[in-house]
Amino acid sequence: AKNLLAMPDSLEFTIAAAPLLVGLTAWRMLIHRAKLRAGETVLMVGTGGGVNSMAIQIAKLAGATVYAVAGNKEKAEKSRELGVDVVLDRTQVDWGREIYRLTSKRGVDVVVDNVGKATLNTSMGAVARGGRIVIVGNTSGPEVEIDIRYIFAKQISLIGSTMGTHQDFRDVTALLWENQLKPVIDRVMPLSEGREAYSMMEQGKQFGKIVLTP
Numbered sequence: 001a002k003n004l005l006a007m008p009d010s011l012e013f014t015i016a017a018a019p020l021l022v023g024l025t026a027w028r029m030l031i032h033r034a035k036l037r038a039g040e041t042v043l044m045v046g047t048g049g050g051v052n053s054m055a056i057q058i059a060k061l062a063g064a065t066v067y068a069v070a071g072n073k074e075k076a077e078k079s080r081e082l083g084v085d086v087v088l089d090r091t092q093v094d095w096g097r098e099i100y101r102l103t104s105k106r107g108v109d110v111v112v113d114n115v116g117k118a119t120l121n122t123s124m125g126a127v128a129r130g131g132r133i134v135i136v137g138n139t140s141g142p143e144v145e146i147d148i149r150y151i152f153a154k155q156i157s158l159i160g161s162t163m164g165t166h167q168d169f170r171d172v173t174a175l176l177w178e179n180q181l182k183p184v185i186d187r188v189m190p191l192s193e194g195r196e197a198y199s200m201m202e203q204g205k206q207f208g209k210i211v212l213t214p
Helices: 013-017 018-034 050-059 073-082 093-102 120-126 148-153 168-179 189-203
Strands: 041-045 066-071 088-091 110-114 127-135 157-160 187-189 207-211
Touching: 013 187, 013 207, 018 050, 018 110, 018 127, 018 157, 018 168, 018 187, 041 050, 041 120, 050 066, 050 073, 066 073, 066 093, 073 088, 088 093, 093 120, 110 168, 120 127, 187 189, 189 207
Parallel strands: 041 066, 041 110, 066 088, 110 127, 127 157, 187 207
Antiparallel strands: none
């Protein structure tokens, strides 16, 4: 029973179901693990997944300037609609170098990296001296070779995060119920099409969550 929370009568099931786990994860990683503060800069590596679509909104609520790396033009546009200040299409630019240029060679205060193997080294180049990289996934693979000189020379903090506490859950759902955070739903599909939904996620075709209904 301690894991149950009353859903407002005004919300549809699909709207309430979509953001809970990803919202919890995004809240925990930014507010408590990375300790994001107003006035800081944060880079989201990838925007199409559920976690980062919520993280963008949480970072804006926290008063941060948000940069994001999108996988294509369509996802870049949807990221702007969520409130991202600067979107980089990774098919068009070297996003690590571009972040370095856009921040006057300083880098960003916080990087959110849930891609892993394919991006972590670039993330270390994009973060500022004394900055924090919060790692919440490994969609491109868990094993990565890194140059540890980046870590000590730039005094980078590598921070792991996953899900959150009961209080985190209450905090983020309060924002959802108050409509300060909005679920990002790509589509709603019947449970019988679960295989197709999973395939879409594997290929990175969705933006936000796919909700399966009975």
